[in-house]
Amino acid sequence: MDGTTQNQGLNLYWYTPVHMATNRVLYTMQQVTALLGFNHCVCTQNIEEAAAWTSNYPVFNYSEEVVENTAIHIWPHTIMLQKGIGWQQKPTVGSWNNLPILFETQGQLGFDVLAATFYCISRYEEYLPHTKDAYGRYAHTNSWAYQAQVLHLPLVNQWWQTIATRLSEQGWIIPRKPSSCKVELSVDVDIAFKAAYHSPVKTLGSAIKNAYKGQLKKFFQAIKQPASDEFNTFSWLTQHCLQAGISPVFFVLLAAERSQYDKNNTPSSKGFQQFLQNLQQQYSVFLHPSYQSYFDPRLLQTEAKTFEIILGKPATQVRQHYIQFTLPHTYRNYLQQGITADYSMGYGSINGYRASIATPFYWFDVLANKATNLLVHPFALMDANFIFEEQQTPQQASETLSNYLQQSHQWQLPLHIVLHNHFITETPDFAPWRQVWEQFLENYSSIRPTIS
Numbered sequence: 001m002d003g004t005t006q007n008q009g010l011n012l013y014w015y016t017p018v019h020m021a022t023n024r025v026l027y028t029m030q031q032v033t034a035l036l037g038f039n040h041c042v043c044t045q046n047i048e049e050a051a052a053w054t055s056n057y058p059v060f061n062y063s064e065e066v067v068e069n070t071a072i073h074i075w076p077h078t079i080m081l082q083k084g085i086g087w088q089q090k091p092t093v094g095s096w097n098n099l100p101i102l103f104e105t106q107g108q109l110g111f112d113v114l115a116a117t118f119y120c121i122s123r124y125e126e127y128l129p130h131t132k133d134a135y136g137r138y139a140h141t142n143s144w145a146y147q148a149q150v151l152h153l154p155l156v157n158q159w160w161q162t163i164a165t166r167l168s169e170q171g172w173i174i175p176r177k178p179s180s181c182k183v184e185l186s187v188d189v190d191i192a193f194k195a196a197y198h199s200p201v202k203t204l205g206s207a208i209k210n211a212y213k214g215q216l217k218k219f220f221q222a223i224k225q226p227a228s229d230e231f232n233t234f235s236w237l238t239q240h241c242l243q244a245g246i247s248p249v250f251f252v253l254l255a256a257e258r259s260q261y262d263k264n265n266t267p268s269s270k271g272f273q274q275f276l277q278n279l280q281q282q283y284s285v286f287l288h289p290s291y292q293s294y295f296d297p298r299l300l301q302t303e304a305k306t307f308e309i310i311l312g313k314p315a316t317q318v319r320q321h322y323i324q325f326t327l328p329h330t331y332r333n334y335l336q337q338g339i340t341a342d343y344s345m346g347y348g349s350i351n352g353y354r355a356s357i358a359t360p361f362y363w364f365d366v367l368a369n370k371a372t373n374l375l376v377h378p379f380a381l382m383d384a385n386f387i388f389e390e391q392q393t394p395q396q397a398s399e400t401l402s403n404y405l406q407q408s409h410q411w412q413l414p415l416h417i418v419l420h421n422h423f424i425t426e427t428p429d430f431a432p433w434r435q436v437w438e439q440f441l442e443n444y445s446s447i448r449p450t451i452s
Helices: 021-036 047-053 115-122 153-168 200-212 216-224 235-246 270-280 292-294 295-309 327-336 385-387 394-411 430-450
Strands: 010-016 039-043 058-060 072-074 093-096 100-104 182-187 250-254 282-287 341-345 362-366 370-378 415-420
Touching: 010 021, 021 039, 021 058, 021 115, 021 153, 021 362, 021 370, 021 430, 039 047, 047 058, 072 153, 072 250, 100 115, 100 153, 100 430, 115 153, 115 216, 153 295, 200 216, 270 282, 270 292, 270 295, 282 295, 292 295, 295 327, 327 341, 327 362, 327 370, 385 430, 394 415, 394 430
Parallel strands: 010 039, 010 058, 058 072, 182 250, 182 415, 250 282, 341 370
Antiparallel strands: 093 100, 362 370
């Protein structure tokens, strides 16, 4: 191959025999093609055509056959030939290029990176028998990445970036995007205001509690002037985000009925509705489906309708409250509701990359054996995990944040962080955490010009 050869249209070319061209193989090829920045995925089952391509294009050979001059030869693992969850073993963890890997095979790489990618982003392991956590969610302790102590690594990105580097060294033209190392910050608005915009029953109960504490005057002041409400940290947060060059995204909880885990402001409150409408004028506001909606999908439809009435747009992007979701059921409900993007792909019990990837990908329904148009946006870090689940100190959390940011810079990847407005207040319990995020945003602001 002539090292100066141009890959016209920057397509990524694949060869796999007919019996290997399964739905999961073709789906993963599409995701990898997009991940590497190529425009189109071109796949042939004709070995002669693939051989002819090699003189002009980088060709990935996904087979047990030898095709001369292909850029990469990936030897397939049997999991990619199957439908459903016929393969139920725990994958063993190997090593390649100083990175943990799954599905060791023969071939040039020594592992089936396509199978490893599929296993991670499809969340295949979540379909297998597993234990639940206290909330009935998939417990992170089941995960191979947790057990191998690599939950902090966006391995899918790292595998393919390493392969892309090899292609460049071979002289192939590889898409080069502008640096994508950036902090993406989203805010779960579980309770926008502590005192204001609640039901009369809730307000009466809160008034009694505050009277007992000798804080009744402050309570009614917050109702009268919501800007002084303890949980109203939005101006502070957006100001610091603006200085850091970040445009935060907000997910608002709109449960019609209060419950043990859904304690949001009353959606019918005109003041609360006006607050959301004002927020939407400057920032993206999406739906935060309630904890209850996980158990009763009809509530998702109700909350989506409420969202549309208040904000004048359909609820097409969501993150599940308490990260309460189960595959494939929750995502199927989303698709039936017309939801096209989900931001729940992370753990509500530990920080790290649940799907071992830092960038968005389309969901594959393993049981139905088909790709979908639901775009999944993974997150890596959540304030609640630092505080309540991992019980880190603010100093430890600052160090963790620094490490994740450094890693994102090294691999040129986005770092998605989830905050809650009521966990960054000026109260004694949360003031130190407010300082953590203020310092983190200031640090990011100071280095952003060098990584943007």
